[in-house]
Amino acid sequence: MTVLPLAAMAVTASVLALPVAAAAHPSGDPQTVSVARDDQRPEVVRVRWRVGGPDDLTLLGVSLGLLPPERVLLDGAVDYRATDPAVVASSELFSAYLLRQITVADGARTCLGAVAESKALARAGATIDYTCPGPVHTVTVAVRTLTDLNPAYRAAATGPDGQRAVYGAGEDSHDWILDGAPAVVATRRGSGAAVRVAALVGGALVVAAGVLLVSWRLRRRRAVA
Structure with missing residues (x-):
């Protein structure tokens, strides 16, 4: 049975702990x-x-080999500097x-x-x-x-x-x-809505004008009679 030096065991344990350490960070x-x-x-x-x-x-630096693996501790904590x-x-x-x-x-x-x-x-x-x-x-x-x-x-x-x-x-x-296409689309939708509203208002004005004209003609006929 081969016995590893303590330093080698520590490094090996740190490397094996990397997946555990990584699991602790996405929650941030x-x-x-x-x-x-x-x-x-x-x-x-x-x-x-x-x-x-x-x-x-x-963590990324350790995974890229830029920082020593022991910077990720056994409990998953990261020794940030x-x-x-x-x-x-x-x-x-x-x-x-x-x-x-x-x-x-x-x-x-x-x-x-x-x-x-x-x-x-x-x-x-x-x-x-x-x-x-x-x-x-x-x-x-x-x-x-x-x-x-x-x-x-x-x-x-x-x-x-x-x-x-x-x-x-x-x-x-x-x-x-x-x-800027989303803004253009939104503007076109807004313009379309404005045209529809203008058409409705215009139609209402035409109807009102017609009613007034008919009422005026009726009053005029009564006055002449």
């Missing part, structure tokens, strides 16, 4: 995602991603992870992403610019961040004109309209 604040088109570059879609809690960055976001943000492994887990497509055309430098990952999140083959109007954005650690994670997403969606395991893809 959800990730947030915002989707928008660049006003100056109509072919660029900008996605901003932010974790729900900074300890999620520690203020330097963790900077360690994660500065790694190419993290950028590759975002580009792998967040994708943008314009129909059948894939948009190429580039992660911007982030100096405040825990507070401001990460920004990714996706350049599409041409100007975009509707895009499909898939978000799978952290669900690879635990499927219970969710991401609350927002887009132009009040569009909203919730991403999760099995619901990791959503279509976003970027050119």
